[in-house]
Amino acid sequence: MTIDSALLRYHRAIAEAFPLLKPGADAQAVRDRFSQIAKAYAQPRGDAVSAEDIAIPLAGRTLAARVYKPKAVRGPLPLMVYFHGGGWVVGDLDTHDGLVERLALDSQCAVASVDYRLAPEHPFPAPCDDALDALIWFAEHRSRLGFATDRLAVGGDSAGAHLAVVAAREANQRVAGLVGCQLLLYPVMRRQFESPSCLANANGPGLTNDEMKWYWAQFLSGETPHDHDVRAFPLAEPFERTPAPAIVVAAAHDPLYDDAFELERFLAANGGRVEMIDARDMTHGFARVYSQSDAALGWLRRIGERTGECVRAGR
Numbered sequence: 001m002t003i004d005s006a007l008l009r010y011h012r013a014i015a016e017a018f019p020l021l022k023p024g025a026d027a028q029a030v031r032d033r034f035s036q037i038a039k040a041y042a043q044p045r046g047d048a049v050s051a052e053d054i055a056i057p058l059a060g061r062t063l064a065a066r067v068y069k070p071k072a073v074r075g076p077l078p079l080m081v082y083f084h085g086g087g088w089v090v091g092d093l094d095t096h097d098g099l100v101e102r103l104a105l106d107s108q109c110a111v112a113s114v115d116y117r118l119a120p121e122h123p124f125p126a127p128c129d130d131a132l133d134a135l136i137w138f139a140e141h142r143s144r145l146g147f148a149t150d151r152l153a154v155g156g157d158s159a160g161a162h163l164a165v166v167a168a169r170e171a172n173q174r175v176a177g178l179v180g181c182q183l184l185l186y187p188v189m190r191r192q193f194e195s196p197s198c199l200a201n202a203n204g205p206g207l208t209n210d211e212m213k214w215y216w217a218q219f220l221s222g223e224t225p226h227d228h229d230v231r232a233f234p235l236a237e238p239f240e241r242t243p244a245p246a247i248v249v250a251a252a253h254d255p256l257y258d259d260a261f262e263l264e265r266f267l268a269a270n271g272g273r274v275e276m277i278d279a280r281d282m283t284h285g286f287a288r289v290y291s292q293s294d295a296a297l298g299w300l301r302r303i304g305e306r307t308g309e310c311v312r313a314g315r
Helices: 004-016 027-040 097-107 126-140 159-174 196-200 209-219 257-269 286-292 292-312
Strands: 049-058 061-070 077-083 110-115 145-156 179-185 245-253 276-283
Touching: 004 276, 004 286, 004 292, 049 097, 049 126, 061 097, 061 126, 061 159, 077 097, 077 126, 077 159, 077 179, 077 257, 077 292, 097 286, 110 126, 126 145, 126 159, 145 159, 145 292, 159 179, 179 292, 196 209, 196 257, 209 286, 245 257, 245 292, 257 276, 276 286, 286 292
Parallel strands: 077 110, 077 145, 145 179, 179 245, 245 276
Antiparallel strands: 049 061, 061 110
């Protein structure tokens, strides 16, 4: 299936309005371009979901977070802790505001978006540490914050999905069954660039193979992990405990398309229940730009609804 025509028009408009940066541009320049694009195409926030900025006090640092709650739901809400994408280098609460708001609305769950530290200023393992510590903090403070205490989920897109997998694994290793659902949107799982989907979609749109190489280089620019370190390479070692049920979303026109299916196979091989959503007419990052494509909005609604069902399963 070809790329959705509306989504393709969006990518063409971006290429014209926001020219690619010159080779050698630093991380801040890449962040600025990403933020400018997000702001230019931001969807105005509706009135069905409230959003509150909070601080997460952790050892040696304080992280910002934004908590979204659908207003129509009564009683304590299940909570999903969410990590934005951006190659561990770009993105923040604002660039993913519309996406997270939409997930809260369609899942009818509270969603806490976490502004973790970014590489290369804070390379591996800092983003992974922030993801785990933020997840544990929310788990420990669910009652005080007014959330349901019997169901906790984790989610993320792209590099944020990588962080979600890492955090959920370690959290459930510490407390069996703490995380009961994972939402993993077009996840990055492997530091390799020769898979069929990497080669077929090497030039984007949405994400290129060269961009992914640069993101990995920034992420791993500090401490060098060993090949079996599951914080950097989540598929390197089997799970010691059964992984939490997962919804894995793949975008067919994405260098990371094969990563999503490899993650599905890995989770299933470790005893996990996995539901695949194969968005065959989508590109990497489609969930952030649903306002530009009715097809992308349709996929995102389905993702949100299925996430709500996953989070509530077994309550």
